[in-house]
Amino acid sequence: MAVENPRGTIAASGSDRPALPPPSGGPLGVLRNGLAVIGPDRKRLWGTVALAFVVGVIETALLYMVAAVAIAISGNSHLARLGPADLGIQVSIPSACGIGLALVATLMLLSIPLAQLMASLSTRAMLRLRGRMLTAYLHSSLQYRDTQREGLLQQLVGEYALRAENSVQQLALGCVGVAMFAAVIAGAIVSSPLLALGLIIGLGITFALLAPVTKRFRQDVTKPVLTNREIVGHVAQAARIGQEISAFHVADAVARQLLGGIKIAATAMGKLRFEARLVPNLFQYGAIGLVLILIAALASTSAGGMEGVAPLALLLVRALTYVRQLQRSFHTAREMAPYITAVETELEQLEEHAWDTGSHALTALESLRFEGVNYAYKPGENVLKDISFSIDQGEMVGIVGPSGSGKSTLTGVLLRLRKQTSGKVTAAGVPLMDVSAESWAALTGYVPQDSRLIFGTAADNIRFFRPGFSQEQIETAARAAHVHDEIMALPHGYDTVIGPGARGLSGGQSQRLSIARALLGQPALIVMDEPTSALDARSEALISQTLAELKGSATIILIAHRPATLELCDRILEVRYGVLTELPTQTHAAKA
Ligand SMILES: Nc1ncnc2c1ncn2[C@@H]1O[C@H](COP(=O)(O)OP(=O)(O)OP(=O)(O)O)[C@@H](O)[C@H]1O
Structure with a gap:
């Protein structure tokens, strides 16, 4: 049974709700959560990561090509220099563009299996989860189901499965982001180890500087999911007693009770979303600011050698989009983490309370x-x-x-x-x-x-x-x-x-x-x-x-x-x- 607390919100009376263990909010916890949902498809995930790394390497080469052509054009030269300065490989601008086009075509081709792999990871996870939930629920004992609130099956197969699918999507996006970021950074290291190292340290400093700011906005991720569970029970009840609600003319009171809970969930969710939007932006702008500071420092301390900075700056900006993607995925996956914990808890309970199907085939009653x-x-x-x-x-x-x-x-x-x-x-x-x-x-x-x-x-x-x-x-x-x-x-x-x-x-x-x-x-x-x-x-x-x-x-x-x-x-x-x-x-x- 649920009761209305003095703040007009819905609260659980307790005994019939299994407590939700707090999910681990850190990146490792989020990774563990996503991997638990991916389950038997881990190989597919690692295949996706490997393919993403290859795509990242080709993309890095393309960016170098673009930077080399831009430098050649701005220097009024007909030759673009490819690779690190000491290798000294030079090709004509049309040839460089031709190589670039070949890379673009390869990237387009590789995008197809990459997109397919990423999509299949989340859809397969959803299919598996929905199948498991339905089976577990429908085969659980009546005694156990007696103790559950209304709307559990709808919530498991609807909302929870969708959230779990989203967390797999975010995990795949995050892993692809990491693989591509690694490829770009590897490219940067090959091209100019010292500068690349400087940039990586710079990124680390940006993270460290932003840490106190992000901590300030960090919210309790379990609050929305707990409130949502209450709401679903009450909505299912309202749907079942619709006729009585009209007959007793209590629609406004029922709506008020539901809205109290919905408001709490929305406020908690809003705070989470605020953090998810703000932090990646702060990080991206902070890192670009740092690049500008680095370039300014290099320009004022060395007379020459600025040529290598241009492709690196381009790479860094690209790398930052991956970091941003990673951060977005992390924040979204973190929001989903309590739902996955809830899914696991509910599934465990349902499977533990599976109804004994017996084995003796009786053909007559006697x-x-x-x-x-x-x-x-x-x-x-x-x-x-x-x-x-x-x-x-x-x-x-x-x-x-x-x-x-x-x-x-x-x-x-x-x-x-x-x-x-x-x-x-x-x-x-x-x-x-x-x-x-x-x-x-x-x-x-x-x-x-x-x-x-x-x-x-x-x-x-x-x-x-x-x-x-x-x-x-x-x-x-x-x-x-x-x-x-x-x-x-x-x-x-x-x-x-x-x-x-x-x-x-x-x-x-x-x-x-x-x-x-x-x-x-x-x-x-x-x-x-x-x-x-x-x-x-x-x-x-x-x-x-x-x-x-x-x-x-x-x-x-x-x-x-x-x-x-x-x-x-x-x-x-x-x-x-x-x-x-x-x-x-x-x-x-x-x-x-
Ligand atoms: N799911 C349940 N959990 C706990 N107690 C229950 C549950 N279902 C029934 N009871 C209790 O068990 C007792 C017997 O209920 P039951 O429904 O078997 O009675 P009944 O004779 O069929 O009643 P009626 O004629 O009104 O249908 C009642 O005291 C009831 O409150």
Whole structure:
């Protein structure tokens, strides 16, 4: 749960949020973070760096060529001098331009694989991360997901994956910047070691001088991500309760609460962005100022030898663009660092709480048995207490009990979605948790309390992501659920798109469609959680008819309150404060 703190902002109440370990904000921490996301693509990264170095070397040669041509033209000479002065290689200006063009063509060609490599690094990272997150989330246990805030999956697959991809992009850009910078500096050293050394020391001094300034602006990078996590939970909640927000006329209050958090995140993010924009600019201008000082010093102390300074100055300016790129990438990657930490933490948690899929393929239900079963959401607080019962194949059993007594929890255990805290649950004599989740799902059909439609055709809604079923089987299930005629009356019959954002169905139609979904494939066990609650008389009668028709052919467990529904049952079990007792049949109506 989240609460509004006195400053009108959203704050976590704590227990349900794993603490976010502070990410390492230094360059090495940022590198480590990016490498963690790149994972198996490290070789690709090193290949990119090697190619970038080659591109940097060719670019340096091109810059030298341009400087040599410019010096020759300004000195009124027809010959451009290539390479260090002591080598004395001279070529005509057209030949120098020809060499330059060849270098340009090579650079253009090499830009293609370089761009491809860089793009593939980030897209592959995103694909991998999204796949891992989706799989981990969807395979995690219901118990674990119960403890998570709303919107976690959306946030993981949306925002976090995008940020992680961005950090890989920045890492690739940064590494390419370093490789190219190294190539340019190597070129400068070959051409004039002393001057190059002077310039490198100068760059170092500029960094050192700017360090206190940049430190002043350094922000806590975890603040925006923590606030964003809260916001996402609240936005997901606002989307879910949209109808109630309008009915209670509280849109402004909800917006105010959300905006409080959004404002905090924006302010923290703004400070980070300010630093990211300011520091590279300060550095670049500082370094250019230093070059000017160096040139002025050289000019006033030596009579000649200024020729070598021109290409070096050009190289330095080029090198500075790489340093700027590196700084930008570093700052952006640093902003992303907490998201990567969050991704890692969430993934670790989800993978640690993967749901046990079991391995015993069960083909027939026979009997279902609970022996001394307890279930606790919180340690020591059993909501199911020492429950024992057995159900034989073909029986229709009603479960009654007051609200909050544990009926849905019991359903979760027998659907193998929750593991009992203690006691034994067996199906056909096999411990339920040993039965493979796949075979158990094939044997069971479930109608939840609040059935939900998915965006898709009526047929898709019944098939519900199980591609193995034919249209004929879908129609058989719809007929059994007494919804076929209404589906046929839709504009495109079974191909009519329904669900959120498309054509809606009435509550009764949705419920019967959800029953058709559960009946698809004629499961041996059907579990229905209050199938007739809050329904119109016609839908209720149709569902009762379905139940009467199914009776005897499948085992049916029915959580119900209505006497009309319960009268169909062979036995009634009552759950009261987590304790189960069997009711004598004649008291059905009275207890319900
Ligand atoms: N995710 C959860 N975490 C902690 N406690 C829970 C959770 N879900 C249910 N409970 C608690 O377990 C108890 C049993 O809840 P359950 O939903 O099984 O009752 P129910 O009999 O199905 O109620 P209803 O008829 O209102 O649907 C309740 O006290 C409820 O507060």
